[in-house]
Amino acid sequence: MTLVTDWLAEIAASGRLAEIAMAVLLLELAVFLFVYRTPAARRTLIFNTLSGLALMAALRSALIGHGALAIAGFLSLGFVMHLAELWFRHRAFRRVSAQRPD
Numbered sequence: 445m446t447l448v449t450d451w452l453a454e455i456a457a458s459g460r461l462a463e464i465a466m467a468v469l470l471l472e473l474a475v476f477l478f479v480y481r482t483p484a485a486r487r488t489l490i491f492n493t494l495s496g497l498a499l500m501a502a503l504r505s506a507l508i509g510h511g512a513l514a515i516a517g518f519l520s521l522g523f524v525m526h527l528a529e530l531w532f533r534h535r536a537f538r539r540v541s542a543q544r545p546d
Contacts, residue, residue: 458508459507462504463504466497466504469497469500470497473489473490484532484535484536487532488536491526491529494525495522495525495529496522498518501521502518
C-alpha cells in the first residue's frame with residue numbers, strides 16, 4: 445500500500461494530479477459537445493468546464509507553491525466563469541418556460 449500512497453503523494457506535490465483532473469474535464473467537455481448540439485447547452489457546458497478548469501488551476505498553484513495572488517486569481521476567474529454559466533443557464537430556462545403554454 446505504501447507504493448500507491450507514495451505515488452499519490454508524488455503526483456499531488458508535483459501538480460500532476462490537478463493536471464490529470466484538467467485533462468479529464470477537457471475530455472468530458474469534448475464528449476458532451478459531441479452529444480449536445482444546441483448552442484445554449486454548449487455555452488453552459490463550456491462555461492461550466494472553464495469554471496472547473498480555473499478551480500483545478502488554483503489547486504495546482506497551491507500544490508506547487510505559487511503565491512496567494514495566483515491562487516486568488518484562479519479562484520476569481522472560476523467564480524466569474526461560474527456566474528457566466530448561471531447566467532446562460534438562466535436565460536435558457538427562461539426561454540424554455542416562455543415557450544410552454546400554461
